[in-house]
Amino acid sequence: MPQIDTVDRILHAATVLFAEQGFSETSLRAITSTAGVNLAAVNYHFGSKKELIQAVFNRFFVPFCAELESRLDELEATPDQDLETLLRAALQAILVSTEKIDERPQRFMKLVSLGYAQPQEHLRQFLVANFSLSYQRFIVLLKHAMPEVSHTEFYWRLYFMMGAAVFNLSSYDPIRAILQLEYNEDTSLEEAVELLIPSLVGILDVPNAGKR
Amino acid sequence: MPQIDTVDRILHAATVLFAEQGFSETSLRAITSTAGVNLAAVNYHFGSKKELIQAVFNRFFVPFCAELESRLDELEATPDQDLETLLRAALQAILVSTEKIDERPQRFMKLVSLGYAQPQEHLRQFLVANFSLSYQRFIVLLKHAMPEVSHTEFYWRLYFMMGAAVFNLSSYDPIRAILQLEYNEDTSLEEAVELLIPSLVGILDVPNAGKR
DNA sequence: TGTACATCAGTGAACGCGCGTTCACTGATGTAC
């Protein structure tokens, strides 16, 4: 009984289980039984568990970078964009690109934070080799929007901001659940992103003591 | 050849290796050979790997909560503290309590982010059971410092802020290394914390459009 | 003080289990002549 698309079934099951449990905690047997395919199919199609992990990241990063690049083209055409516009563009690229592959942005960000928390050298090298160009273009635009800030301050704030953004989107489901349970207030993902943007601007664009 | 303090040697080796590699990725054999103790000593002293993980967290959280509680006593005595004072108190509690057990704040925060990224239900229950009271007291003070903000907005910003703080402190070493390599600029941990505080305030205390 | 027993920290070897991976194999489809 051959499956219609074994590769896609494996990729989807791996995405869900990796995001829920982590890479080491998810066995190939769990992935293949969830996907309804034979255990040996992972090694047949992907070669190894490591290469499956890379394929899962690739599935998110290829459309994300394409989406981001097209927005960067527009942003670079109009100089002196403000921080809010730049951050909204990046967040929109996340939302739109995950929807195109029929996935959830929370899973994408959860995988990113897992990849960061459990440093897998093969994964880091893979991501740098494939996607650092789009990343660099975005950073240049951000830097231009904060001309008065020193290198050191800029990069520290940049990493604060990215940590907050990734953590927030990857934690959307549990935070939403807590707020529903305790205050009976629901927040859609779009609303959460809109709440997030001013906070991200607040991280980068710290008011000086003199300004207040 | 009995060791002077096998329990401490195991706890320290486990802390270092867990923070570097994650829980599942670190075997008891790696921990015991690093600590220079017998493999069976972990199960003898702690019972199981899960209980060892809890003991590692306990080692950080007990002095941290003690430190935080004593600062909360002072802060509650003087009403209407501003956000910066509250956040600095919490960060100071992290720095001081880790120094007291001769550890590094980066490792503490890395363990917290690992515990969050790889949800271990036993760990979550353990932390809630032991340390949620101090946490709640701190949240109440923060809420009082932001009286104009709705429940929903407050909690979203709170989680943004905590995500940014944990991520930043746990990533201090690699970020510092990047900045040293590329710009030859060094940032001490204390300086990084001082850079972090205004950004954390910026997350919570988002300027309204009308205020600017 | 001497002896018998209990307690405790630590040890070495082994246990069973689940893991990623491998391999010989099957059956369907495509291709060459």
Add this chain to the structure above:
DNA sequence: TGTACATCAGTGAACGCGCGTTCACTGATGTAC
């Protein structure tokens, strides 16, 4: 058109390895009488 072979997706069972855990044991120290 028919036949022989090649290719390819998928399979079932097994492999060896490293894992957390267990257990019988040792040797030192403490305690009771």
